[in-house]
Amino acid sequence: MAHQPAAIEASGLEKSYGAVTVLRGVDLSVARGSVFALLGPNGAGKTTTVRILSTLTPPDAGRARVAGFDVVTDRRRVRRAISLTGQYAAVDEMQTGEENLLMMGRLSRLGRTEARSRARELLERFDLTGAARRTVGTYSGGMRRRLDLAAGLVGHPEVIFLDEPTTGLDPRSRQAMWDVVKGLVTDGVTVFLTTQYLDEADQLADRIAVVDGGRVVAEGTSAELKERIAGRRLDLVLCDVAAYERAARQLGVRLVWSDADRLTLGVATDGSAAHVRALLDEIDPERRAVDRFTVRSATLDDVFMALTGHTAEGESRTAEGDRRNATGEKETAGV
Incomplete structure (x- = not known):
């Protein structure tokens, strides 16, 4: 893996909305077949970074490549290689779980037979076979999140972006999602995870970048970050x-x-x-x-407090929060 090009490379990413600066020169490198966690409080710039890397938002400055393709000049090729699961499940509640996956298969240009086979495979993998023909409106929050992630995997993406995937889930559902993420890496998928939950990054990530105020303030393994403070x-x-x-x-x-x-x-x-x-x-x-x-x-909480002066879960009126208030923008749940 050390000799392979990185799955994600970003250099000097900057983004502003009017007078509000959200990103201030973000540099990232993510190895193929690994879990990379972007850790930060609300408004630190995590979601904006994901939006740039997933081609939803162009950067004002800097460059980024995902799966070997430039996110600006090769947007279509990037989109074919990735999947994005947002903070809230983006599935059709009027359809069944199976129908949602069949629809995603057809949108991913799979033939009818292949789409049906892929849907059955994913329903079994995500423990949803028993609920396959129930409408999604009857699903629990954890089931919806698993279906949402399954829908993102229909097209066999090389890189999957998970933007705060366990927000609002109970502990049991969070653990189930963690198991799913670990399974993705076993299959060779690169996972880019954003989260406020420090235990989530500790459990899942091969490497962690701490972002605050639109800048990466530290990067390393969980153990390396803890050693930085003691x-x-x-x-x-x-x-x-x-x-x-x-x-x-x-x-x-x-x-x-x-x-x-x-x-x-x-x-x-x-x-x-x-x-x-x-x-x-x-x-x-x-x-x-x-x-x-x-x-x-020492814990990652200690790292956060030492680096940023507040805990990861702490609410603060930051640049990204100001930007959302100023523009009235609602984040897109997925692509």
Whole structure:
């Protein structure tokens, strides 16, 4: 795989809507047959990046190639090689699950016999055979998401874009979707995943890019990103609000996590007794401010807090959110 050209290559992608800048020079490289996660809070630029890479939106600057084709000059060839599953299932609720897949097969220029065979294969693969002849309006949210993904695979795409595919799903349905994604990679498909769920990226992604404010602020494996801030985290529970505020000011930019309601602060540590003792002596020299402490492994949440100053799930009025408000645009669910 190391000698193959990348499935996705992007260099210097920029995008603005009027005075609102959404992307500020995004560079990406995604290996074939891997899962790549673009991780960021709402409005960080994830969906705009996907829209550019899937040919729905042209970049203002920069270049991108998907499956070997330029997303601007070779749009048709890119579209034949990809599938896009948006944040919400884009299936026809008036048709049955089987009819939805047959329709997608015909749109993908499969013959009637081939389309029917492919529909049966995908219904079985996504555990939908028992519901194949029920209208989609009777499906649960997880079933609709699985059918939506199955519809995107009818044409055997080389690259599939999953834009926040588990939004709104219950834990069991999310796990089922994770299993499906892992199966896609086993078949050699390249998966480009955007998500706010840090555990999702941790579970699925071979490599992760953290995007914030329209820029990639870090990239690597999950382990590499965690090592950037430290292998472990020291959680301190303070005695009262005054002690919490004093410790927060003292730690400043070294904070990687905080919970004011629980009077808890998290700071990076190597986990050694010497370093933990030094931090406690620095923060609480009189042994009165810290009620208790815990040393735990660093998480992607810690990475996010350290890199962006907020959690991945946190809402913020950012450039992409401003752009949607300004233009009244509604994101397309799929192609």
